[in-house]
Amino acid sequence: MPLVKRCIEPRHLCRGAVPDGVTSELECVTNSTLAAIIKQLGGLSRHAEDIFGELFNEANSFYMRMNSLQERVDLLAVKVTQLDSTVEEVSLQDINMRKAFKSSTIQDQQVVSRNSILNPVMEMYHRCDKPPPLNILSPYRDDNKDGLKFYTDPSYFFNLWREKMIQATENKRKEKRRQKAGDKEQKQVEDPSREVKKVRKARNRRQEWNMMAYDKEFRPENRLTPSPYHGMSSEGSLSPDRSGMSDELSYPASPNHPPQEGAVLGPDGKEHLTGLNQTQSLDRAYRPPAAGNAAAQARQHSLGRVQPNQGPTPTDPSLNGPRPAAAKEASGHQMPEHFIPPAPPPPPPLIPSAQTAFDSTAGPHTLAPAGLPTLAPGTMATLSRPYSPSPPPPPPASYFPSPSHPVTGGPPVAPPPPPPGGPPTFTPSPAHAMHPSGGTLPRKGKVLGIPISDARSDLLSAIRRGIQLRKVQEQREQEAKKEPVGNDVATILSRRIAVEYSESDEDSEPEENEWSD
Amino acid sequence: MAGQEDPVQKEIHQDWANREYIEVITSSIKKIADFLNSFDMSCRSRLATLNEKLTALERRIEYIEARVTKGETLT
Numbered sequence: 001m002p003l004v005k006r007c008i009e010p011r012h013l014c015r016g017a018v019p020d021g022v023t024s025e026l027e028c029v030t031n032s033t034l035a036a037i038i039k040q041l042g043g044l045s046r047h048a049e050d051i052f053g054e055l056f057n058e059a060n061s062f063y064m065r066m067n068s069l070q071e072r073v074d075l076l077a078v079k080v081t082q083l084d085s086t087v088e089e090v091s092l093q094d095i096n097m098r099k100a101f102k103s104s105t106i107q108d109q110q111v112v113s114r115n116s117i118l119n120p121v122m123e124m125y126h127r128c129d130k131p132p133p134l135n136i137l138s139p140y141r142d143d144n145k146d147g148l149k150f151y152t153d154p155s156y157f158f159n160l161w162r163e164k165m166i167q168a169t170e171n172k173r174k175e176k177r178r179q180k181a182g183d184k185e186q187k188q189v190e191d192p193s194r195e196v197k198k199v200r201k202a203r204n205r206r207q208e209w210n211m212m213a214y215d216k217e218f219r220p221e222n223r224l225t226p227s228p229y230h231g232m233s234s235e236g237s238l239s240p241d242r243s244g245m246s247d248e249l250s251y252p253a254s255p256n257h258p259p260q261e262g263a264v265l266g267p268d269g270k271e272h273l274t275g276l277n278q279t280q281s282l283d284r285a286y287r288p289p290a291a292g293n294a295a296a297q298a299r300q301h302s303l304g305r306v307q308p309n310q311g312p313t314p315t316d317p318s319l320n321g322p323r324p325a326a327a328k329e330a331s332g333h334q335m336p337e338h339f340i341p342p343a344p345p346p347p348p349p350l351i352p353s354a355q356t357a358f359d360s361t362a363g364p365h366t367l368a369p370a371g372l373p374t375l376a377p378g379t380m381a382t383l384s385r386p387y388s389p390s391p392p393p394p395p396p397a398s399y400f401p402s403p404s405h406p407v408t409g410g411p412p413v414a415p416p417p418p419p420p421g422g423p424p425t426f427t428p429s430p431a432h433a434m435h436p437s438g439g440t441l442p443r444k445g446k447v448l449g450i451p452i453s454d455a456r457s458d459l460l461s462a463i464r465r466g467i468q469l470r471k472v473q474e475q476r477e478q479e480a481k482k483e484p485v486g487n488d489v490a491t492i493l494s495r496r497i498a499v500e501y502s503e504s505d506e507d508s509e510p511e512e513n514e515w516s517d
Numbered sequence: 518m519a520g521q522e523d524p525v526q527k528e529i530h531q532d533w534a535n536r537e538y539i540e541v542i543t544s545s546i547k548k549i550a551d552f553l554n555s556f557d558m559s560c561r562s563r564l565a566t567l568n569e570k571l572t573a574l575e576r577r578i579e580y581i582e583a584r585v586t587k588g589e590t591l592t
């Protein structure tokens with residue numbers, strides 16, 4: 001049965017009781033009927049005024065929109081006459097590179113809410129019985145909740161749905177991260193040839209965009225030999241994020257070629273391809289640090305792989321300088337990759353060794369002094385990577401807390417208190433380990449030699465700053481995650497859909513975190 | 518008897534006349550109410566059509582503005 005929107009009140013005209021003591025009853029009835037008619041007419045006129053008011057408001061809004069449209073049309077007419085096809089330059093790349101036009105997709109939200117209630121409906125609502133005044137009791141509650149909410153809460157279902165949606169988006173994000181980590185592990189362990197493609201795809205949006213900027217006829221052809229050279233060259237010329245790229249490239253290069261070859265071929269490959277690319281100056285500027293980075297990366301991987309050997313290489317202190325710089329510049333998501341090298345040492349042995357390296361700096365007497373300087377700078381450099389401010393710290397964070405649990409019992413020197421939760425308690429413990437180690441470190445430096453101590457103090461300061469940065473960033477992330485969404489059905493749903501259907505790309509996750517409110 | 522019937526009859530006649538009068542009034546009231554409802558509905562449908570046309574026009578103008586501007590604002 002439809003809800004009656006407007007009701008004219010005296011519904012039955014002649015059914016009132018005839019008062020006593022009246023002689024001419026028929027006239028009495030007639031008069032009361034006429035009085036009821038007058039009331040009905042009054043109600044009718046009120047309703048009519050209401051109807052016309054609603055229609056007038058709508059028409060008024062259209063009038064305003066129409067006026068603004070008229071103004072826009074006038075401006076456009078003026079502008080179009082000023083257009084001059086001879087002056088306008090259109091480059092072919094601009095056609096493809098410009099952001100595509102997207103019309104404003106404003107969705108109507110909260111259409112049927114208390115704010116948009118109609119007047120007659122509101123009058124009907126007020127005529128209804130009110131709920132019991134349980135709000136009187138709310139000052140006496142201990143848990144500071146609204147007393148009436150237990151009886152009737154209009155926003156209950158929306159809050160329930162919102163919590164469910166937020167939970168679902170979080171679960172999807174975690175699943176995706178786990179999947180990505182799992183994929184990377186599998187691919188890097190099983191299939192080195194495919195690993196190259198996967199690793200490169202994660203970073204090379206810029207290359208793809210630049211490729212798409214050219215029309216099909218004009219794209220620089222892919223005549224080159226397979227992946228590493230081609231990838232290295234075009235990335236070297238076109239992408240501004242050089243250190244990340246070169247790290248990326250030398251990493252896929254290293255499993256396929258021995259490290260020195262990779263470092264040598266790097267400059268060669270770039271040399272070979274500068275003719276094709278137009279940004280030669282960029283190449284020249286980027287090649288020396290790239291070579292240094294590639295060499296550093298190759299060396300670091302050789303360090304990671306021959307970790308038990310700990311053969312000290314003579315160029316170690318010289319590379320310690322550029323390596324912290326490389327470590328700072330590299331983005332954090334390469335952390336899991338470097339911790340999972342294709343060579344035998346799987347993550348847990350490497351990370352506990354890193355942990356022991358941390359604690360070993362606090363306790364110099366636990367380690368062989370000869371072995372330490374070669375091992376520790378390498379691992380410290382690798383460890384500094386996640387501590388540098390990088391968008392997704394949780395993946396490296398997820399690697400750290402679990403090994404910290406079994407390892408904390410182990411090292412005898414300055415054992416960190418067993419962390420009940422993961423990162424927040426984990427990060428103070430190395431910090432604590434660091435602060436006493438700051439005193440021990442110069443001593444150790446004197447023991448081992450002067451150039452080594454300088455490099456290690458640089459590393460140490462970098463690591464300290466990294467740890468502090470990471471702690472703050474984690475806190476900020478936790479706060480951000482607590483209040484990620486506004487009270488909007490559309491935004492909540494769009495976030496959920498974005499997480500579900502986003503292509504597995506690490507870049508998409510920091511973007512979501514960045515644009516959440 | 519005729520004298521007794523007369524006033525009663527007159528009364529009844531008068532009552533009938535009154536009722537007819539009231540009936541006319543109430544049926545006019547109903548017609549007014551019907552007219553108001555149908556006017557409301559037709560107005561709303563026309564306004565909805567207008568709204569659609571306005572929205573379509575707005576989208577077209579947005580597109581044309583995007584085509585024509587080269588980054589400067591249209592003020």
